[in-house]
Amino acid sequence: MARRNAILAQSIFFSAAAILVLSTGALVLFIGSTGLRVFSFISPASFFFGRSWDQNTQDFGVLPLLFGSLATTLVTLVISAPLAIAVSIFMVEIAPRPIRRIMRTAVELFASLPSVIYGLLGLTLVVPWLRDALHVGLGKGILAAAVVLVFMTQPTMVSIAEDALRSLPESLREGALAVGATRWQMIWRVLVPAARPGLLTAVILGMGRAIGETMAVQMVVGNITSRIPSNLVSGATTMPAAIVTQLPEATSPAHRAALIMVAFLLLVITLILIAGVRLATGGKSTKASTRRAVPAAQGGRPAAVAKLQGDKV
C-alpha cells in the first residue's frame, strides 16, 4: 500500500518533469516544420541573403532583421556588460548591508517591470531625447532600442554575476587580504578570475535577453523592415519585433511561413547560447542545479567522498 503510493507519487512527478522535455521537443518540431515551409515559396538564398523584407513585393530577405538584431545586441552588450559587472561587484564587495538590500530590491524590480512599460518609457523618454539631442529623424532606431535594453538586461546579468561572486568562499577573500592586497586587488586578481565562468554566463544570458526582447524594442526601433539599417539612429527592426508586428496580420502563406522561420532562427540562436553557457561553466547548468544546501553527511562528509569528488575549495 505504502509502497504503491510511493511508486505512484514518483511516476506522477516524473511525468511532470518529462513535460519539460516534451515541450522543448515540440517547440523545435512545430516551429521548425512550419517555418521551413517558407522554402516552398522562396529560395533559401533569397531568404538568407535577401537585403529586403517587404510583404508588398513578397520579398522576404532576413538580413535586415538579422542585422538589426545583431547590431542592437552588440551595442547593448558593450554598455551593459561592464555596467552589470561593476554593479554586481559593488553589491557583493563594497556596499554595506542596507545598501545592498536596496540594490537587490532595485534589481528585482527592474526584472519584474513588464516589457511594455520599458517600451513606454523608451517611447516617452529615450526617443524624444535622442531626437532632440541628436536631431536625427524621429529618434527611433537601434540606439534607442539599445538604451532601453541596457536597463532591461541588467537584472539578468547582475543577479547571475552577483551570485557567481557571492558564492566564492570567504576564505579566498581572507587569503588575498591576509597577504596585503587592497580590496580592488583582491577583487580584480582573485575574485573576478575565480568567478569568470559565472560572469561569462551572465553576459551570455543577458545577450539572450537582448536578442529575444520583443515589445520594448518593437515600440522604439521604428519597424523598418525593407532595408538593412545604415546607422544606429534611423528606423530599423529586429527579428522578434518583426514577428509580433507582422504575424497577426500576415495573410499570405509565404509571409506567415517566413515569419515563423524567423522565430525558428531565434530559437536556434537561443539554443546555441544555452550550449555556450554549458561550455562556459564546464558542463554544469546555469543555476542551482547541483547546489545542495548541505552536503550529504553534514559537516562530517567522509574525507573519502570528498576525495572521490575531487576536492573543491
Next chain:
Amino acid sequence: MSADVRDLVASREEAGAVMNMGARRRAKFNDTVATVVMSAASLLLVVVLFGVIFLLLRAGLPALSWSFLTTAGSFVNTGGGIGPQIFVSMYILVLSLLFTTPLGVGAAIYMAEYAKPGRLTTLIRFSTEALASVPSVVFGVFGAIVFLTTFHLGFSVLSGALTLTLLNLPLMVRLAEDSMRTVPESYREASLALGGTRWETIRKAVVPSAIPGIVTAMVLTGGRIIGETAPLILTTGTTISPNATYSLNPLQTGETLAVHVWVLKIVGVPGLQDAQKVANGAAAVLLLIVLLVNIGAAYFTGRLQKRLSGTVGAPRAGGRKKD
C-alpha cells in the same frame, strides 16, 4: 630545511617585501578609483529605476479612480476605463497558474528529490534551461501554430493561458526546486533515520518547509503573467468583443492590461476617448501590481528563511564566524 628558512629572511629586502611606496600608493589610488566607479554605476542604476517609477506614477496616478478600474473604455464620452482588460488579465492569471503550479511543483519535486545524475536528468535540466531562455515571442509563435491552428482554439483566453503555462513552467520549476533544495539535507537524514520512507520524507519534512518558497514562485509567476505581452498578442488577440466583456468563456478573444497599453500607444484605437490618459493610467496600474507582487514575494521569501533559520544550534550573538 633551516638553511632554506635563513634564505627566506636574508632575502627579505630583495623580495620587495619592504614597502615599495610608489606601488603602494598606486594600488591605493586604483582601489579608490575602482570604488568610486563601481559605486557610481550602481547609483546610476538605482536612480534610473526610482526615477522611472516616479515618472510613471506621476503620469498615471491622476487617472486612477474606482470607475477607471471598473468601466470599459468609451468611444462616446471621456472618462472610460480599463475594467474589461483587468478582468481578462486576472482570468488568464488564474487559468494559467492553475496549469503551471501543479506541473511545476511536481517537476520540481522530481528534480530535487528523485532525479539521479544521469543522461535523463541532464536532458530534463537542459530542457528547463532552454525553455527558460527561449524568447517569449517564440512561445507566442508556438501557441499560434499549435493551439490556434492545430487544436482550433483560435485567438482565445485559453490559448493564451496555455502558452503562458509553457512559458512560465521553467521559472516555476526552478524556484520551487530551489526552495526544496534550501531545505537542509539534515531534515531528510533525520526523517529517514527515524524510519520514514522517501515519499513520507518529502511529504512531511521537505514540502512543508518549502511551501513559502513555492508561494513565492506562484507570486512571481503571476507577476510575469500580468506583464506578458508578445505571446498574448499572438494567441489571445488584441480585442475584447464588446458583447462578451466579463465573459468566463475561455474561448473568447481577450486583451490584457499590458496588451492594452501597447495597443493604445502603438496601434491606436480609432475613436477611443482619452486614449493617452487611459494608457498612462493602465501603465500605472501595471506598475502597482508589479510592486505588490514584489512585496508579496519578499514577504514569503522572508517566511521561508525564518522557518529554516536557527538550525545550527543557538547562534551566538551574531558572530557569523566560527569561534
Next chain:
Amino acid sequence: MSTASRATVASQVGSATQVAAPELALRLANVNLYYGSFRAVKDVTLDIKARAITAIIGPSGCGKSTLLRSLNRINDRTPIFRAEGTLKLGDIDICAPTTDLVEIRRRIGMVFQRPNPFPQSIFDNVAFGLKLNGRMPRQQLTEVVEQSLRGAALWDDVKDKLDQSALGLSGGQQQRLCIARALATRPEVLLMDEPASALDPISTLRIEELINDLKRQYTIVIVTHNMQQAARASDVTVMMTMDTADRAGNVVEVGDTNQIFTNPRDRQTEEYITGRFG
C-alpha cells in the same frame, strides 16, 4: 612616527632592523573584542615574544580564533565586529582607525584553518603577494617563489608543476602552499589558525616540523584545539577559557609551555589539559 615614514625607514635600514628587532613582537593591553553587544573576548593583556612560537589553547567558543583574527584585523570583515584596547606591532597601533590595513597584513601574515589557495597556478599563488607590490623582474620573482616554496618544504613536491592549478594538490600540500604564499612577502609575524585541523596526521606532522623550523626567523602565533600539538610545537602557551556567566573569553594563564603542561598554576588549565573540562 607615522606608518608611512616608518616603512620608508625600514626600507632604508633593511636588514639592520632585523638584527635590532625587539624581543616583543606584539603587545596587547586591555583588549576587548565584541560582536555587536556580545563581548567575545575580555581584558586580554599579553606580550608575544619575537622569534618564538606562542600557542593559544582553550575550549571551543573561548574566543581564541577571534583574538588571533583581530591581530591582523582580518576580523574587521565581520560587519558587527569591534575591537577595543591597545594592540601594538612594534610601535604601530594595530587598532587605530588611521592604521593602514594593507601594511599591517603585509607585516603580519596569516595561515587559515582550511587551506585556501586561489584557483590559479601554484606559481601565481605564491607570487600573488609579490605582484601586488608593483612590477618585479621575472627572474627575481622566480627566485623568491622558489625560496618561499623551499621555506614551506613544498619545493620538491611541486617544482615540476609550478604552472599547474594549486587545487590539484593534496590538502596538506595546499596548506603548505598557503604557508609559502604567506612567507613570500616576508612578514614579521605569522598567525596560524588551527593550521592542521583539516589535515591528516602525516601532513600535520610535516606542518609542525615546518613551524618549528620557521620560528628561528619568524614570530609565530598559533591557535590550536589539539593540546598535544600545543605541547609539541610551542614555546609559550596561552590558556583561554570562557566565562560561564557572560560567555566572554579571557586569558587564564600564560607561561612557558613546559610549565603549563607539567605544572599548571590555574585549576582550569589543569582541568583542560587533563581533559576534565571542554
Next chain:
Amino acid sequence: MAQPAQAASNQGPALQVRTDPSQNAAVGAAQPQVEARHFNFFYGAFKALDDINMVAGEHQITALIGPSGCGKSTLLRAMNRMHDRTPGAHSEGQLLLNGQDINAVEDLVELRKRVGMIFQRPNPFPMSIFDNVAYGMQLGSQRVPQREIPDRVEQALHGAALWDEVKDKIRQSGLALSGGQQQRLCIARAIAVRPEVILMDEPASALDPISTYKIEELMFALEREFTIVIVTHNLQQAARVADQTVFLTMNPETRAGFVVEAGPTGDLFRRPKDQRTQDYITGRFG
C-alpha cells in the same frame, strides 16, 4: 621541543577513565547487538573501511575513536545504511544487528526504526517541539495510534531529560531552543520510536561544555534501555562515557580505515596493546 611532548605523554594516565563498577562488571558479558565481521566499505573504487571486526554489546556504550578520515563515521553510518543515499557506496562482509545482516535487510524503514541516529549538529524540524518528537511515530505502516502520542511524546522528553525545560512550551518551534536543548530534542525524537540501537555521530561536537556534560549524563541514563554506538573526536569524552572503545586508524598508503585495537575503555586507555593506540591517545599521532 621534544620535552613538552614527553611531559604530555607522561601524563597519559591523567585522562579520566570511566570506572563505574556495575558497568565494568557487565563488560564482556554483554550480548553483541551490533557486530562487524570482515566488513569492508567502498566509495566507488575507493576502499574506505578494510576488514573491520568489532562488537557493540547490548546496553553498552561503544565509542569509535581515531584520527579524522579513518572511517569511523562511515562505519557508524553503515549501521543504519545512511549510505544508501550516497551514489557508489557499497560494502562487503557482514554487519550484523542481533545476528541479522544489516545489508541484507530489504525494508530500510524497519531497520532505521530499530537503529536510530543522532547527528553531529542538532537537526530538529522547523515544527513545534511536540511535532518534532511525534514525527517518527507517525511514519510508516505501524504508526502509533493518535491518542497514545501525547503520552509517548512526554515519555520521550522525560527520557531525554528535556521535559522540565520544555513542558510549558511544547507547541513552540523546536528551532527556538538552545543548541544543547535541540540536541536533546533530537535524542527524544529518536527514542520516541523505541529503537534498539542509537548511533551518535559526534553528538556534542557542536555544543558548549555544559551542554556536552548534559548529553554525556543523558547517555548513562539511556544506556539502560538502549545500545549506544558513538563516534567522537574527543578522547576525553570517549574515556568518560564508553564501556568499550574501538580505535580505528587509516592505512597511510591506501587511506583505508581499519581497526587497530578494541576493548574495554579502561584497558584501552591505560594499557593499550598497540603502539599506534598508545601514540594516538598520548597525542603523538593525529
